[in-house]
Amino acid sequence: GRKEYYGINLNIDLYDTGCGITEKQKNMLFGGVYLGNINEERKIGGLGLGIAIVEGLVNRMNGFIKIDSVPEKGTHIHISIPQKIANPEPGITMDRVSECNIIAYFNREKYTRSEVGAFYYELLNHAIDEFHFNITSAGSLAELKELFITMSITHVFIASWEYGMDPEYFESLAKHTNVCIFTHHDFKPLEGSCCDIIYKPIYVLSVIDYLKNSLENNFKREETNKSDLISVERPSFKGKRALVVDDDEMNLIVAKGILESMDVDVITCLSGDEAIEKCGITDFDIIFMDYMMPVMNGTKAMKHIREIRNGFYKEVPILVLTANAVSGAREEFMQAGFDEFISKPIDIIELGNTMKAFL
Numbered sequence: 001g002r003k004e005y006y007g008i009n010l011n012i013d014l015y016d017t018g019c020g021i022t023e024k025q026k027n028m029l030f031g032g033v034y035l036g037n038i039n040e041e042r043k044i045g046g047l048g049l050g051i052a053i054v055e056g057l058v059n060r061m062n063g064f065i066k067i068d069s070v071p072e073k074g075t076h077i078h079i080s081i082p083q084k085i086a087n088p089e090p091g092i093t094m095d096r097v098s099e100c101n102i103i104a105y106f107n108r109e110k111y112t113r114s115e116v117g118a119f120y121y122e123l124l125n126h127a128i129d130e131f132h133f134n135i136t137s138a139g140s141l142a143e144l145k146e147l148f149i150t151m152s153i154t155h156v157f158i159a160s161w162e163y164g165m166d167p168e169y170f171e172s173l174a175k176h177t178n179v180c181i182f183t184h185h186d187f188k189p190l191e192g193s194c195c196d197i198i199y200k201p202i203y204v205l206s207v208i209d210y211l212k213n214s215l216e217n218n219f220k221r222e223e224t225n226k227s228d229l230i231s232v233e234r235p236s237f238k239g240k241r242a243l244v245v246d247d248d249e250m251n252l253i254v255a256k257g258i259l260e261s262m263d264v265d266v267i268t269c270l271s272g273d274e275a276i277e278k279c280g281i282t283d284f285d286i287i288f289m290d291y292m293m294p295v296m297n298g299t300k301a302m303k304h305i306r307e308i309r310n311g312f313y314k315e316v317p318i319l320v321l322t323a324n325a326v327s328g329a330r331e332e333f334m335q336a337g338f339d340e341f342i343s344k345p346i347d348i349i350e351l352g353n354t355m356k357a358f359l
Helices: 023-028 048-060 114-131 140-152 160-165 167-174 204-214 249-260 274-283 298-307 309-314 328-336 350-356
Strands: 002-004 007-016 064-070 074-083 102-103 134-137 155-159 178-183 196-199 239-245 265-269 286-290 318-322 341-343
Touching: 023 064, 023 155, 048 064, 048 074, 102 140, 114 134, 114 155, 114 204, 140 167, 140 239, 155 160, 155 167, 160 167, 160 318, 167 178, 204 265, 239 249, 239 274, 249 265, 265 274, 265 350, 274 286, 274 298, 274 309, 286 298, 298 309, 298 328, 309 350, 318 328, 341 350
Parallel strands: 102 134, 102 155, 155 178, 178 196, 239 265, 239 286, 286 318, 318 341
Antiparallel strands: 002 007, 007 074, 064 074
């Protein structure tokens, strides 16, 4: 937030590295004009009403929304909303900040898009701005090793790729230094690892909380090795194979990450036709099918899959994935032939319980 005479401006910035939008498309979005072909058989993706709805909500709160986009590069959406301060006390405080000497090492060359690598540094820069941490950026593993010789370091932040460059070295550091890895749930460090882990998605609050805990425990390794922020105990479906079908790649990434954290072997695809093709050559124990997809919707794809391979998939659970959580939607999908209804965004506990019922 930015302080103003009336309180603060709550600023929200969203970035993507997608295809971007043109000025003409931008004007259509703000004008509430969208692609009208939104039936379940639409041939191309719609621009949707999302931005128009957000702009309406933001305007009602006396705020504004601005879009900067470069075609084929990406989009930056900035939202600013004036707010009164209900409580001036800080939400989180830290003592002994001056005792922290932090090294951040994220190799930017490993990313096909430099913006992704820059995200980690921006996150740490936010921590510096708010709490004035002493953070040094290492440009290479050799530079990191040199910094350890010349400086007294208390914390090291890396990702799993950097850890994989020399895991033995980082494990030796972790015996007397707080080494924290930003990584996915399927990451496996060396056996008996002393490193700490913060699972993606990474938030500033996660990093601050980790630093705060390590300070309060006087940097003792055995007491700071509990950085998994997701406290839900997830079931394991080891040996089970799932197919996830969705025309949105980000939805596939999210679903794949959740399912793999439950030890499921996951295959994804972007269309009903591709799903039919994969089911024709692969045995799946469960299928998650987006309902609203171009060319062939989820219901048609599901019915086609039921019929292939002499009815192999007649008894395999096919669950519909949809944001349509209105009253009566579940019964509608069940009558169409789906085995169950999973609403988006996916609730981890609900998904786990549903899979237990079928697997």
